[in-house]
Amino acid sequence: QVQLVESGGGLVQAGGSLRLSCAASGRTFSVYTMGWFRQAPGKERDFVAAVSWSGGSTSYADSVKGRFTISRDNAKSTVYLQMNSLKPEDTAVYYCATRRLMISEVAASYDYWGQGTQVTVSS
DSSP states (O other), rough: OEEEEEOEEEETTTTTEEEEEEEESSSEEEEGGGEEEEEOOTTEEEEEEEEOTTOEEEOOTTTTTTTTTEEEEETTEEEEEOOEEEEGGHHHHEEEEEEESSSSOOOOOOOOOOOOEEEEEEE
């Protein structure tokens, strides 16, 4: 079992920044791929970003490339999502998730999920 707890969400104006954190506990964090997903009301859960177990490989959704940065600190069992130049369309509940294998953009392929943190971007 892996437990994930997100934090750092909130209300921000368009153009602003937020940094989300996801703290993991349970099984060895360092061997897991970590991903961020988001879900807006009435929409599907969409891939945002993912990072490999070593931090050496990352993947981003086209909609966030150049604005968001995913990183991880295995010593702290924490993954981060730095979000800059936020837009109203970034408003959603953001979830972190983990899986044992390589980076994937498919939500169903992730094994464990956090409870989510709300990000609201006002125009």
